[in-house]
Amino acid sequence: MRDPSDLPRSVFADEDGDALHEECGVFGVWAPGRDVARLTYFALRALQHRGQESCGITVNDDGVFSSHKDLGLVNDVFSREVLSRFPEGTMAVGHVRYGTTGATSRRNCQPLAINHQKGKLALAHNGNLSNADILRDKLELAGAIFHTTIDTEIIAYLITQARLKTPSIEDAVSQTMNRLEGAYSLCLMSSAKLVAVRDPQGFRPLCYGKMPDGTWIVASESCALSAVGAEFERDLLPGEILVFTKDGMTSRLEHCHTKPRKSCVFEYIYFARPDSIIDGVSIHAARTRAGEILAVKHPVDADVVIGVPDSGLDAALGYSRASGIPYGIGLIKNKYIGRTFIAPGQENRVDKVRIKLNPIAETVYGKRVVLIDDSIVRGTTSKRITDLIRKAGAKEIHLRISAPPFLHPCYYGTDIDSADHLVAAHHTLEEITKIVGADTLGYLPIESLPALAGNIPCCDACFSGDYPTSIPQNTNKDRFEKKLSESEG
Numbered sequence: 001m002r003d004p005s006d007l008p009r010s011v012f013a014d015e016d017g018d019a020l021h022e023e024c025g026v027f028g029v030w031a032p033g034r035d036v037a038r039l040t041y042f043a044l045r046a047l048q049h050r051g052q053e054s055c056g057i058t059v060n061d062d063g064v065f066s067s068h069k070d071l072g073l074v075n076d077v078f079s080r081e082v083l084s085r086f087p088e089g090t091m092a093v094g095h096v097r098y099g100t101t102g103a104t105s106r107r108n109c110q111p112l113a114i115n116h117q118k119g120k121l122a123l124a125h126n127g128n129l130s131n132a133d134i135l136r137d138k139l140e141l142a143g144a145i146f147h148t149t150i151d152t153e154i155i156a157y158l159i160t161q162a163r164l165k166t167p168s169i170e171d172a173v174s175q176t177m178n179r180l181e182g183a184y185s186l187c188l189m190s191s192a193k194l195v196a197v198r199d200p201q202g203f204r205p206l207c208y209g210k211m212p213d214g215t216w217i218v219a220s221e222s223c224a225l226s227a228v229g230a231e232f233e234r235d236l237l238p239g240e241i242l243v244f245t246k247d248g249m250t251s252r253l254e255h256c257h258t259k260p261r262k263s264c265v266f267e268y269i270y271f272a273r274p275d276s277i278i279d280g281v282s283i284h285a286a287r288t289r290a291g292e293i294l295a296v297k298h299p300v301d302a303d304v305v306i307g308v309p310d311s312g313l314d315a316a317l318g319y320s321r322a323s324g325i326p327y328g329i330g331l332i333k334n335k336y337i338g339r340t341f342i343a344p345g346q347e348n349r350v351d352k353v354r355i356k357l358n359p360i361a362e363t364v365y366g367k368r369v370v371l372i373d374d375s376i377v378r379g380t381t382s383k384r385i386t387d388l389i390r391k392a393g394a395k396e397i398h399l400r401i402s403a404p405p406f407l408h409p410c411y412y413g414t415d416i417d418s419a420d421h422l423v424a425a426h427h428t429l430e431e432i433t434k435i436v437g438a439d440t441l442g443y444l445p446i447e448s449l450p451a452l453a454g455n456i457p458c459c460d461a462c463f464s465g466d467y468p469t470s471i472p473q474n475t476n477k478d479r480f481e482k483k484l485s486e487s488e489g
Contacts, residue, residue, distance in 0.1 A: 023271055023413050024110070024126040025050030026206070027094040027224055028187035030194045030244040031215035037086035039215075039228050040094040044074045046227035047220055049273055049310075050126075051096030054109040058094075058122040061087035063191040065120055069095075069109040091194045091244075093187045095124035108148050111187075116160040119191045121169075123159070125152040126220055127183030127204045128413040130469040135179065155184065169193055170243045170252060177239075177255050181469045183264070183412035185236075187218050194218070194244040200259040201468060202238030203412050203459060205267055205278045209233050216244045221276040235279050238263075262468040265449050265458035266414050269403045270311045270374045279456055284314050286452040290402035290444055291318025291372060293451065298442030299323065300398045303367040306330030308374070308385060309357070315402040316372035325370060328363040330389065357388060365393030371438070375403045377416065379423040382436040390437065399438035404446040404463040411472055414462055 025047035040057045056069025070077045095110035111124040129151045163172035169190040183203035196218040198206045208218045209230035217230040239255035268286040307316025320327035405424035419425040433441040461467045
């Protein structure tokens with residue numbers, strides 16, 4: 001194995017800005033007579049953990065669309081003044097985005113709102129299409145002009161094409177699903193309908209609920225339903241299409257059970273909020289179980305167990321319960337700083353680690369510390385956290401990770417499109433331990449993953465290399481954003 005100093009810089013730095021995929025959150029509301037923009041605003045704040053690069057809201061006021069979207073957090077993009085400019089509306093869709101595939105620009109913000117021959121369409125998408133390159137090439141060769149580098153625009157093109165030949169927007173969506181591969185949870189609206197869609201393999205979560213006054217809510221996670229006072233009804237089935245109109249809600253199931261179920265296991269490990277329930281599985285319980293498994297598989301003599309906020313806390317609690325080692329609060333998180341896992345650019349990522357977490361010296365000083373985190377990707381964030389704990393006086397640091405080693409790219413929305421960015425793909429366990437500055441290191445065994453998701457069939461391709469779809473041959477979505485010199489060769 002190579003010395004850490006010889007590892008390509010791309011493993012530790014996202015220098016070219018295109019190394020990462022995206023993870024997003026979507027929301028939709030059908031509520032005639034309600035302030036749908038404000039409802040969407042509060043829901044997007046609850047989904048902020050799923051995307052901190054940009055956000056947007058599109059309101060449908062009796063067939064007239066009003067949109068506002070921009071780079072930044074929900075609370076920054078949507079001031080009281082901005083929200084007041086929206087009409088009351090009958091329905092709305094909203095979106096929060098992580099996006100480091102392609103440029104960080106306003107043109108990649110969602111929802112996408114477009115006019116077409118048969119009306120209007122506003123679309124919000126969570127996930128990545130594994131056949132995006134094939135679909136986009138066909139559309140471009142047929143004369144389509146793209147204004148973004150996101151898969152969402154491909155889906156919008158296909159839906160509007162199908163709509164010209166079908167009697168309804170839901171029929172157009174159903175036809176389009178025959179051409180899509182990979183991950184897509186969608187919230188979209190036409191002039192008169194709100195539509196929610198989950199891909200047939202169920203990669204990304206999507207659920208719906210209802211408020212006491214009859215308002216329908218669709219969201220990536222159940223925590224957004226709670227935020228607006230909606231009662232959780234159920235998760236969408238993989239392949240299900242829900243249609244909301246003035247006459248109520250209808251379900252279409254023609255795409256259900258057409259492909260093997262493959263929910264993203266990383267939702268349970270990292271992405272989802274601990275108070276969410278996805279496909280009947282409590283995220284808190286899943287992460288606690290991961291910690292219990294780690295305690296059995298990687299025991300150690302230690303004085304205290306601490307977790308890296310937020311997604312490491314539940315696993316730390318589980319490790320403590322199973323091991324009998326006392327649980328402690330060892331790191332305090334600045335809640336107003338975004339996640340570092342998908343932060344664009346190495347300099348940005350380092351700065352955020354420095355100001356985002358602060359150790360509690362009283363908890364760790366002179367002690368043997370079990371430090372629980374959710375993952376190691378490049379290794380740089382883990383090293384900075386162990387450095388913080390070490391400088392706070394920890395005698396030993398035993399790092400335990402509530403996920404298996406990342407070894408393979410993900411094409412469905414998790415965040416790595418090349419093994420070049422994965423430290424575990426290039427180094428042994430002993431080398432990684434040294435790189436991150438720990439005394440010992442233990443990962444969650446891959447065979448333990450089914451226990452986290454209640455034995456729901458999950459996609460674990462980023463750990464196992466077992467892909468549920470064809471692997472894309474071209475993930476270069478940002479070719480129009482590169483200089484000529486960068487594109488040569």
